[in-house]
Amino acid sequence: MRVPALLLALLSVLAPASADEIASGSTFLSPELRRRQGDPNRNPAWFWVDQGKELFAEKPATGQACLGCHADPAASLRGAATHYPQVDRPSGKLLNLESRIEQCRVERQRQPAFGYESAELLSLTAYVASLSRGLPMSVRTDGPARPFYEAGQAFFERRQGQLNLSCKQCHDGLVGQKLRGDTISHGAGTGYPAYRLEWNTVGSLHRRLRACSLGVRATQFDYGSPEYLALELYLAGRAEGLPVETPAMRR
Template identity: 55%
Template sequence: MIRTVVVGCWLALTAACGEAGPARDVSSMAPSPLKSGYEFLTPETQALQTDAFANPGFLWVDRGAVLFADAREGSPACASCHEANGEALQGVAAHYPAVDETSGRLLNLEGRINTCRERHQKRDRLDYESDDLLALTAYVAGLSRGAPIAASVGGPAAKYAERGRDYFYTRRGQFNISCNQCHNDYWGQKLRGDTISQGHGNGFPAYRLEWQSIGSLHRRFRDCDAGVRAEPLEYGSDTYVALELYLASRAEGLLIETPAVRR
């Protein structure tokens, strides 16, 4: 129970102590029932997400649709291979990250899109967190809006899921706190004006009011790592992609909300 006390104290230091309530038993179990980050938002922010005209994330989705149709001399458009309006890719994002058969590497959507650019379009990779990569990723993930997460963690994916799980349960940073301590053990409690959610990736890329932009799931990981004063990993790092896979397995059945709106 020492662990509970340590995190409890730290949370009490940063959040309003009275609001934190009694510490729950430290479970190390995936949260149950599963709740999307959406359920922890204010009604105003929820309304912003659900209204496709007001949700600023759709600016990136629309830009992604334009990029998807962009054909050049000697370099086909995404749409040339995956059908206009992306019909062939509906539901695909629910199975990501996934192992690429050709290279054996685990790819998230950003990695898959960049692989298609190099392999099938003979174009340069897009920079992680560039508006173009965010737009294409939001567009492709948006084609799976409402689909239940169902990533494979068997076979060649197993070792990656294991690596992601290790990262999730490892304490780090000056505060010496692991992801699971906040998102498994303390979800529902207050921290610096936020309500800690279960830490699912089902809304990403997501528009964060704090960022005034859409951002990738890795940007969110980096914020959480920095929050405990740990050195964040590089965008697109293999470990963050593996973490993404572990989070997907932990969120199996939760519906994709991209582009979500978050505080």
């Protein structure tokens, strides 16, 4: 039965990475930081979640509060974050959770966008994502999402920057190795927005991606850029089945 054996071997090479192989970033934290992350009184990111919850209920100058349309968010928005990034219909644009919230802000509340990395957007995103804590990531990578996913994968595998390193070389090849005091993880990114000690505040996944781009002296793309959105979709697809851990803590 040589052919089936070969087929099986091939399949295991071609199969997308699953949660069996990919561990969350929290797995690679020091025990002390992991304890701190798990204690709401010592994890400062919960402050952003609480702010987000308040903002969610606040009535803007015009239009309704988020809560006005999304009643009982703990139930109605539970699981929402597990499906982002996703392709918006009918625009065909790839939206992450931040861009979906901005879309509601601009189109439904008729208010100016908050802007990436604003305290408001970080808080609302952390709050909405926290409503999916413990639920498995489950993004669409087929159909209209496919080209974005493939662009993200190509980005992940391409060598870049003065150091000529791909994301994959670190977040696949060097997992578990130490780098400047960090232990390299799979780059799952399932805990964002996260409180990072180095930032002394909460930041988005794209802020983390910018740090990695800088680390290899490569182009840093803008927050919300098509490049990072595609990359985010690829990372989310790779993290399929891993629980949402927002709000996480990182070094």
